[in-house]
Amino acid sequence: MTNPDDNELIRLRREKLDALRGRGTDPFGGRYPVTQWARDLAERLGNANDEELKGFGPVSLAGRVVAIRHHGKTCFAHLMDQTGRIQLYARADGLGDEYARFVELDTGDFVGVTGEMFRTRTGELTVAVKTFAFLAKSLRPLPEKWHGLKDVETRYRQRYVDLIVNAEAREIFSMRARLVHGIRAFLDARGFLEVETPMMQPIPGGAIARPFKTHHNALDLDLYLRIAPELYLKRLLVGGFERVYEINRNFRNEGISTLHNPEFTTLEFYQAYADYSDLMELTESLFVELAHALRGSLSLTWGEHSLDLKPPWRRLAFFDGISQALGLGVTPATDVATIARAAAPRGIAHDGGPAWKLWKDVFETLVEPTLVQPTFVIDFPTELSPLAKRKRDNPQLVDRFELFVARHEMANAYSELNDPIDQLARFREQAALQARGDDEAHWLDEDYVRALEYGMPPAAGEGIGIDRLLMMFANQPSIRETILFPLLRPEGGR
């Protein structure tokens, strides 16, 4: 980053600022009585005739000057507020001495203006400025008006500039707010209670991931930033809340990619007395409602994919997917060596570890890339799902689904294991894996088992990544486009 004083454009703006102060004008004004937003005026007066405009009366707006066109003894500018843009028109014979100051405005400056509405020769709704006030001098030039700001590094590092100049960026984060609001409305209407559970946890549970570690000094206690809220939300089922949800941050100390940010937002919700098939229907309804609200259609384009969200969505059993991919009937009982022989020519090596690692490998390599249209992958191996309820007719499988859209995992859900004895046994298996150095194992949480011992109603729970869901609805290729301030290395190295 260059020294601001080295830059001619910044130097000139500083000089203008000093000149304003020298005249006794505060360049960083204060309160300004805003009575209209740009969009209100466009909506109310978009079709008004000259008489109606004349009778409309005075307006008072504030915002950022984003364009200026000097034109002799008149000057046009565009003012941008949170709702949109509106044109300003200043005349030497209308503003008097103040006109000289108006033409000194720079793009980027915040101003407040009052005036009357009229329509220019070319038909644009415009404020004829009567008075104006400096609200904040901008000392840095904005990016170019035509090509805008494209450099992704600058767009992420200086998101404030991205938001000033790129309407698409503003639209994504506006959609994000509508998305989250839509989820809340959907769940609230169905009797779910929104809760907040610890972000700092002594045992990072509910998922398998490398956590961030931190320390509480007064308690001299190591804590982890949560990797999932799951175990706390299920403690609330024990406590008697039958439908709960949380929309909040998770933290995973892992790689960064177009699909991964170290902190990301998830929705998790739990419904007592339901099972995973109820949640498949609920998920379809939720996506349909959101698609209508955000896109007005169930047909979406996401990158190279054309998606049809119309339910019911395809359901594919985990082992059916593997079987089809390998051309070999595979069940949890199938001999590992047999599967390994079928998988090897497809480029999947088996290192002799447990069978479930091979199943997972085959599925991720051969099946997931084929899942473009919304697909529930159902009935996962028990070993991959230490917190899920076993299927009644086959204890080697669990009542679980993952939703895939455009090859990306969008949701993960299961009927919750509420048998404390089985839960403890599965935690111990995981602990044994961990003891053997497997970091892909769930931590043992004894208090969670104790909670289950008090009795947890049968329930189903689901997690949905909000950032990724927004990628789909906003048709974005990278999670960094859906997170306001994605994690980057600090500027200038460490």
Add this chain to the structure above:
RNA sequence: GAGCCGUUAGCUCAGACGGUAGAGCACCUGACUUUUAAUCAGGGGGUCGUGGGUUCGAGUCCCACACGGCUCACCA
């Protein structure tokens, strides 16, 4: 973490073969009382990501490093 690609004016981008760095927009000066990528005339602006090396000479070639993008690996 690995591979590939990128980094030139405030912004968007050009810069064959190594020979003193360019354009558009933005900015400054002047003209212009309904413009809107305003127009017209003139002008200023650069440690070419950083540090080394090769060379008479490096934006350009070589090495290292920094930051970013994409792909892969781990994961959601």
